[in-house]
Amino acid sequence: MTTTLEFARFVRETDYEDLSADVRDALKRRVLDSVGIAIAAETDASTRIVDRTVAELEADGPCTLWGRGRRASPVQAAMHNTALTRYLDYMDSFLAPGETPHPSDTIGAVIAAAEYAESTGEDLLAGLAIAYEIQGELAWNAPVRDEGFDHVTHTVIAAAAGVAKVLGLDELETQNAIAIAGTAHNALRVTRTGGINEWKGIASANAARNATYAAMLARNGMDGPRDLFEGQKGWQDVISGPFEVELTPGERVHDVMTKRYVAETYAQSAVEGVVELAEREDVDPDDVTGIKLETFAGAKLIIGGGEGNRYEVENRAQADHSLPYMLAVALIDRDLSLTQYERERILAADVQDLLRVVDVTANPDLTERFEAGEMPAIVDVTMDDGTTYRVEKDAFRGHPTDPIGWNGLEEKFDAVAGEYLASGERDELVERIRGLDERNVSELTALLA
Incomplete structure (x- = not known):
């Protein structure tokens, strides 16, 4: 002991x-x-x-x-x-x-x-x-x-x-x-x-x-x-x-x-993934009908709704602990930095509407992978024509398996x-x-x- x-x-x-x-x-x-x-x-x-x-x-x-x-x-x-x-x-x-x-x-x-x-x-x-x-x-x-x-x-x-x-x-x-x-x-x-x-x-x-x-x-x-x-x-x-x-x-x-993004720890891979997906597929946010995130149990618990409603987002403190908000605004803006936590941006109709079609579920397999050292995320974005785009992440830039060195940290500092x-x-x-x-x-x- x-x-x-x-x-x-x-x-x-x-x-x-x-x-x-x-x-x-x-x-x-x-x-x-x-x-x-x-x-x-x-x-x-x-x-x-x-x-x-x-x-x-x-x-x-x-x-x-x-x-x-x-x-x-x-x-x-x-x-x-x-x-x-x-x-x-x-x-x-x-x-x-x-x-x-x-x-x-x-x-x-x-x-x-x-x-x-x-x-x-x-x-x-x-x-x-x-x-x-x-x-x-x-x-x-x-x-x-x-x-x-x-x-x-x-x-x-x-x-x-x-x-x-x-x-x-x-x-x-x-x-x-x-x-x-x-x-x-x-x-x-x-x-x-x-x-x-x-x-x-x-x-x-x-x-x-x-x-x-x-x-x-x-x-x-x-x-x-x-x-x-x-x-x-x-x-x-x-x-x-x-x-x-x-x-x-x-x-x-x-x-x-x-942290690569201004977001709660467990959101990093999912946010990086949704930004990559939006850029890769040139997603028009107005055509999105659903965003589904499969994640590990801790993320679902803390920022996905397990410890309180994460769809009512009115201020910065709520926004950076809401996976629905973070994924919605990251898809629209293709970024998640300090600008996305200004009150006007949080309350804007586009992000408030989109965050309500975000679904967060805990996947036991992803929980096992998290406990083994990864930070996995699977993001599906469904469009109004029925097309679904997917991105899967094991970790993100800044994770211990992909650390940010001096050059990257100086870029973040700047x-x-x-x-x-x-x-x-x-x-x-x-x-x-x-x-x-x-x-x-x-x-x-x-x-x-």
């Missing part, structure tokens, strides 16, 4: 030197992806609510609030900056059979703590490797979705571990930090069921804030229930059941996908954040992230201010 001490020792014993060159490179790409998304999210209403709240609570501090030209405590910076990296639903995802969390939800917290601790880039990469590894191992071995808990229940533990590393906590303090975070902050799955609301995009920021605060408390001597996982009425007893982890320095980062940066600023930021282990963290955050 996994113990809290096992996690704490992994945190203490993992250093930059333990990371392979491939892991270091992959972590830097995760930072670039997250920073680009954050820049594009600065003007959204929900991230501005977080910003206003932070401003009301703190006028200054040691940590950078990205994009705002202000500073705050590491706790509030973790909240603010994670809201930016997460809100657009364009972040990375870890693919496990029973859980799909977003390890990049830990990046804002670990960077804030590293800036506070005046850490080197090497220290930061070690902290991120730990956070990614723990998030992935928990998702794979101890999924919580079916028990009614949200995946940010994993995030708060992973982020606390990464923050503990860059703050330099000793083994006992690290154990306390993980214990406090994991005991006190178990989020309910209702966040992503029924009528989706704006909290969906902010819940992980709250987890990042709580993780950072837990680590700060432990740093200052607070004891926690150090038998968090294994104790009576502890995490395994109440939430996950018994499980074992196999922690290696950062290798789980290779199991993380990059597409999502390019309009907000002068060319010199863009090049300096990319160069700084590529050479992250040769710099201090403050040199990166200075560019993000």
Whole structure:
């Protein structure tokens, strides 16, 4: 049975030197992806609510609030900056059979703590490797979705571990930090069921804030229930059941996908497929009478109607968790980017009409393939003359079997954040992230201010 001490020792014993060159490179790409998304999210209403709240609570501090030209405590910076990296639903995802969390939800917290601790880039990469590894191992071995808990229940533990590393906590303090975070902050799955609301995009920021605060408390001597996982009425007893982890320095980062489209994780293959089909067959949306998607059970559950009505779509939060909306708008526009989540586009008659002829079914064979590592999708588009076009996908560009390298990530960065940066600023930021282990963290955050 996994113990809290096992996690704490992994945190203490993992250093930059333990990371392979491939892991270091992959972590830097995760930072670039997250920073680009954050820049594009600065003007959204929900991230501005977080910003206003932070401003009301703190006028200054040691940590950078990205994009705002202000500073705050590491706790509030973790909240603010994670809201930016997460809100657009364009972040990375870890693919496990029973859980799909977003390890990049830990990046804002670990960077804030590293800036506070005046850490080197090497220290930061070690902290991120730990956070990614723990998030992935928990998702794979101890999924919580079916028990009614949200995946940010994993995030708060992973982020606390990464923050503990860059703050330099000793083994006992690290154990306390993980214990406090994991005991006190178990989020309910209702966040992503029924009528989706704006909290969906902010819940992980709250987890990042709580993780950072837990680590700060432990740093200052607070004891926690150090038998968090294994104790009576502890995490395994109440939430996950018994499980074992196999922690290696950062290798789980290779199991993380990059989103090609602005869409929920499980929609990526289906969206890529319907865009390819529309372009291949030069489909006229006005002539479409039906769109049928065969997918795996998790996709049907989360974004296909298993956890609430996905045909009533009125806002961004509902749209990016509705397979009917995403497939309809992607077929019409032959794209699914930030433009497709503007309120006027969501409410437009063409997409509202077309989404109602989308049928989503779970195929047991596709579920088996998903659990074996694919992300399969079969899309049939039927025209008013009876013709049916089909596309079948095993995965998508950005899946761990078809990863996006530096060139592709820089293209994504330019597409999502390019309009907000002068060319010199863009090049300096990319160069700084590529050479992250040769710099201090403050040199990166200075560019993000």
